[in-house]
Structures are given as C-alpha cells and as structure tokens.
Amino acid sequence: MLQIIQKRKYAYLFSGILTTASLVLLMSWGLKLGIDFKGGTLMEVQFSRDPVPQVSEVEKSFADLSLQSLTVQATDNRGMLLRYLASDENANDRVLKNLQSFDPSVVQLRTDFIGGSVSDQIKRNALTGIVLSVLCIALYIAWAFRRVSGAVTSWEYGLGAVIALAHDIIVVIGIFVLLGRYYNIEVGVPFIAALLTILGYSVNDTIVVYDRVRENLLRSQRKEDFEITVNRSLNETLGRSINTSLTVIITLFAITIFGGDSIRYFGLALLIGVIFGTYSSIYVASALLVTRYKMKTK
C-alpha cells in the first residue's frame, strides 16, 4: 500500500508553491486577454499568391485609416492576422479594401468583432459562471455526502473538494499567464469554458475517493484510525482515478495535437486542468480531510 496521506506535507508544499507562484504571476503579469474581454476586431486574411506583402508595408498602409492599437502578424499559408479597435461599423470594409490594394483577391477568412458592451458582459458572465459553478459543486457534494459518519461533516467534504478545484484552476491560469507572456496566447471565452469544464470534471475523481472513504468508514465503524481509512480508500481507488482521467487525457491530447487552431488551446487548457485535477484529487483533496480531522480531534 502506498503511503500517500502520510506524506501529505510534501503535497501541501508542492501545491502551495504552485498556487502561490500562479497567483503572483497572475497579479504581476496578468493573462493576455483576447478581444472577447477587451473588445475589438480580429481579422484573419489569406493572400492569393506569393510573395505575401511585408507586415511592415501593410502596417504602414493602414496609417491613415485611424485604427486604434493595430497589430499585424503573419501566419502560415500566406495568412495574416490583424487586430484593431474599430472606430465604426464600416472599418472592416475599409481594412479589406486597403488589403485589396496589395492583392485584389485576398480572402477574409475570419473576422470576429466584439463591441465594448458585449465584452463587459462576457467579463461579468465569466466571473458569475465560475463563482456559481464552485458554489453549486460544493452544495452538491455537501448534499451527496449528507449521511457521512465520523468527525468530518459533509460540508467539510464539500469544502475539501472546492479547495482542490480552486487549486486546479489557479494552476491552469498560472500556466496560461506564462503562455501569454512567452507565446502570445490570448485567453477568451473558450478559456473560461475550459475552466468551468475542469471544475465539473476534476471533481469526479475527488468524488470517487470520498465515496470510498464514506463506504470504508461505515464498514470499519471507527475501529481504524481516520488517516489509515482515508489512505486505504485512496489506494483502493487509485487505479480507477488514474484510468478515468487517462481516457479523458487521451482524447484531450488528440484535440490539442490534431484539433486545429480554434480549439487547440481550449484542449490544452482542459488537458492541464485534468492532469492537475487528477493530482489534486489524489494528493490534496483527501489529505485535507485528514488535516481537518486532526484539527477537530486535537
């Protein structure tokens, strides 16, 4: 049997460093926000022939179009990505006409425009969504474990799961702060969707372990030390915790590697979240139960 719970101070130390580092990164550098949160336009175009105009030339040609914070970035396959804040609804038309002066058959592959009022609303919704999910999951676990016996109450089970969840999404956010800083990866609505999905999915493993703890507590009738019971439950469920996550990790790898640009980073956020979610279910969520038990019985 693996002595997982007994070594919990190492897990606490590791997770503590990870979450603190993530929070420090978030507060100092911050996430690189996409147009979903900032408002603005993202236009992807594809030129019909080589050579593709130079980025600097294109930038220069936009000088008198009065576009705010314009950035131009070359992509694969003769593509170009333009980001700007539009002053009015016809700005896209002028941008496209301007690009047509370089290549009359340039194709507008994709254009996303988010107005200021919409991005504000997205921000509010994102925050509400996350808070609401965490609350609902805590409530559900508290309710599902309402008949649990022993010193630790069902509310504390819910709280343990939620702390583990918070840990998971904070780490994902921390990693995306780094990705934004070094690889210019922006976060938008898909990132928030990934975070919420991580909340809903990662708690599954925690539930499996807690479920076993509940079952073993009923069987052992307190003849066994709580710490031993939790550790035994963890060992008994280790195989399924890893295997359930593994199947999801396999599919998420497929999305991240083969999925194309628009869902790749969505898949990556989920992947990181599920990996850390599995870790925290095993090393953090159950350990928290034991820590709480010790606090109460001392």
Add this chain to the structure above:
Amino acid sequence: MRQHIKKRFHFAGVLLLGLVCGIIAYPQAVRFIPPLFQAIEKLKVNEGLDLQGGIHLEYKADMSQVPSEKVNDALAAAEAVIERRVNAFGVGEPLVQLSRSGTERRIIVELPGIKDIEQAKKMIKETPFLEFRELADPEAAKPFDEMNGQTKLQAQTILERATKGEDFSALAKEFTQDPSLKDTGGDLGFAKKGTYVPEFDAIVFDPNFKSGEVWPNLVESQYGWHIIKKIEERPASSLSQQGGPASASDGGDGDNREVHAANILFMKRSIDQYPDLMWVATGLTGKNLKSASVDYQSQGVGSPQVALQFDSEGTKLFAEITKRNLGKPVAILLDKEIISQPTVQNEIVGGQAVITGNFTMQEANNLVKRLNEGALPVPIILVSQQSVDASLGQSALKESLLAGLVGLGAVAVFMMLYYRLLGVVAVVALLLYSAMLLTIFKLSVFTPFAITVTLPGIAGFILSIGIAVDANVLIFERTREELSYGKNVFKSLAEGFRRAWPSIRDGHVSTLITTVILMAFGTGFVKGFAVILALGVLLSLFTAVVLVRVSVMFMAGEWMERHPKLLVSPKKLLE
C-alpha cells in the same frame, strides 16, 4: 427460465437500437438498398456557421426613442424588415431572431454561406433614402457672385504685382488656388496646343505673347481667373527637346509648337458645386412612397426605369412641386446623391413618377425591393460579429474529425488492452454511443430543439468520448476488486454495476452542473460546447451503464467462471 428470455429480449433491443442508429449515422452502410439509402442520406447534421462558413451578427436595438409600451411592436417590425432584407440575399436558411441581454434588446442575424460579408452588412442596416429636391431661389446664388467679385479684385492686384516684375513663382506659391501647382510655383511644363481650356490656350499660343512676359490681363475660364506667364517655347519635335533653350524665332509655326507656361489661378465658385445649396428640400421623400416597381415597358429602349406611386400626402406634394417647377429641373436623390435630374414638362396630379437613372436590370430590381421594404423602425448598432470563410470551416472540420478519430481509436485500444473482453464490450458501446449521438443530431432537425454542431461542439463530443468510458472504468474496476475478494464472476459483475453507481451518478451530476451553467452563460462558443457535452454525458450514462450491462448479462454464463482472465484482467489483493 423467464429471466433468460428477458435477457435475450433486452439484448435484441440493444441490437435493434444499434442497427437503426448505425444506419442513420452512416448511411453508406446500406448503399446496396438504394431507396433506403437515398431516404436516409437526406438526413443531415445541422452544421454551425464556423463549419459551413457564414456570418453571425449581433445588433443592439436602440430603444431610447420608443415608448416602453411599443418596444415589442417596434422590435417585431424591425425583425420583419431585416428578415425581408436578408431573404433577398438568397443564401441558404438565414436566421433572424430577437434576444435580450440584461436590459438591452438585441437582434441576431445569421447568414450561412454568404460571400460578400461587408456588402451584406450594409444591406441589412441601410435604408435607401429617396428624396425629391427643387432648384433653390436665384437669390441663393447671390453670395457666390459677391464672393467671385472679391476674388477677381484680388486677382487684379496680384496681376499688377506680377507685371511689375515680382517673382512669378513666389507669387504663385503664395496665391494660386490650384493645389496641384502650388509646389511648382504654377509651372505647367511644356504643352502642345489644345492641352488647356480654349480661353487659356488662345492666350499662351498668341504670337504676340513673348517668352518671359506676363500677360497683361486676367484670363477668365470656367475655373476662374488666370494670371499667365509664358516661360519659353520651342518646336514640338522630339529632337529639339535635347537642345538648349529654344527661342521664338527658331520655333515652328501654328500647331507645331510647344509652350512652357506658368499660371496663378483664382478660383471661381458657383452654386452648382454645392448641390445642397443649389437643390433645396421639397418635403417629398421616401416616406411618402406607396409603392415602387420596375417599369418593364421601358425595357429594351434604354436602361430600366423605376416607377413610383406616392401616397395621398405625397401626391399632393408632388402636384405642387411639378406646378411650381414647370419647365425647370427637379433632382431625385438616393442616399444624398443625385441619380436623376429630369425637367418638369407638365403638372402631375396622379402621384406617379419615374426615375431614369443609369440602372442595370439588377440595380433597378434591388432599388425597388429596398424602397418597398421601407426603413427600420428602430436604429440598430452592431455589437458583435463572427464570420468564417467556408474554406476555413471545411479545414477546421477535417482537423477536428481527425482529432475525434484519433481520440476514439486511442481510447478503444486502451480499454481493450486493459480490460480485455469487458473492454471490448465497452468499446462497442462507445461506437454505439457515437452513432446514437449522430442520430440525435440528425433527427433533432425535425424538432423545435434542433442541435447545431459547431467546432467547440465537436470538441465537446471528443471530450465526451473520454468521459463516456469513465462509468465503465468505474464498474470494471469495482468488478476486478470484487473478484480479488474471491467472489464468483457473476456476483462480482453484479456488485460492480451496483456499487459503482453512486460514484458514477455523483460524477456525472457535477459535470452536468457546470454544463448547465455554461449554457446559461450564453455565448455561441460556450453554448455549442456545453449543449453537446451535456447531451454526451447523459447519453453515455445510458450506454455505459444500461447497454453494457444488458450485453454483459446476455453473455454471462458458465464459461465466465472457467475463464475469468479472459473477461477481465485480474487484480492483486492489497497487502
């Protein structure tokens, strides 16, 4: 014995379900029965705009000018107008719907397969503004006469300075009103006869006008008053261009000379340069229009005409206008541009008019359509747009389907290797799950809850493949555990299904909670993902628990007890 029949009956149900869903999901399987194949092949998954290409527009309706009790009527009217306008594009199934965001009222427009996005946006929003104008009172031109008088006086004083020998190019730089010649000091370069307006031409080619002199009088042309200096002249042969400065004596005669001149222009202004001043509103506009139609009778004679019929107020106004302007022109403006300027021949009391612009048939038809639709009852402001080119959508679809196949294959291999025969059953159930989900997508089109499959939706589907086997993993692990306690295979299986249930239920509920919150969250990307993930989670619960159970129980028998290792890999007891 009855138990046995029940098992077979259940399993037959699973097979039938598999057969039906399999055929609907993959109609090519029944290619050899053409009528069935053709019928089923018609069922299609409803692809989102990000896959088939198209545009999603969200407008905010500005309700500030609308009294609160009329808000719903105004919105419905706006929706109807936009619907008619987008129907004119002729793209497959456009969608116009109203939505609410807090206190804001929004109108969502989706146009699948549209090519010219910017044109479409213009057509949705803009109403053609038709207007009749008449000539302004002659008084209106008076200020221009005064202005021109002053300009001429100024020109006169500069002319005096130029003839007294002041530097011509310096004067030109300071005073010319021809911006293109400001930098060159009015220098026009060499030119042949006939290059300039006649009044100008006549002077510069006047034989009495010597090189190096300034013409002593102002020269008036349609543009205004010119002060002209002749710099040099030469024969217009290409050879002489290489020679030194030519003089009048060796110049050719008549047309065969080139003159190098400079000019200071004082511009004349007239009311016809300012249509807004020249033409004044008559009060007759598109709102007085009863109907418009293309006048087919004129077809072939010239370009098609647009016939207008005014309402009663418009008829009265038009009669007054034509009476007032007999023998004079009136202007017809569309979106502030004069498209026609006919002269009134007689008073028109019937309220009918025709516009003879230079229309093509297509333009005439479009104009008529748009005039008849009328204006939007409320102003709308674009708040968000997502557009995707069809080619990008197709490549994204291919990529994500590849990701799905790889994911499905890898999960299948893992399950079969790790759980042996039970794994094989789980994989078959997983295939059935995929077929059922596809069937639901295809059949949902006929219900009010049509499911649109978007790129994030496919991501949700791929993710759900991984989640779908979770329930099986939990059940099989529990079975292995029960086996390791020394229970017989049948008992272990039954226990596995029974005891894994609470964890399966709780896990699925927590995922469903977040998908419901995601759906409420509402944006397109999230919704597409959440709907399919939620559907997948629910459906996989059915396949992984009910279908796998029915199949395993059907297979169960004596052989299992003899070969438990074939069924599932054994588990070592915990020390």
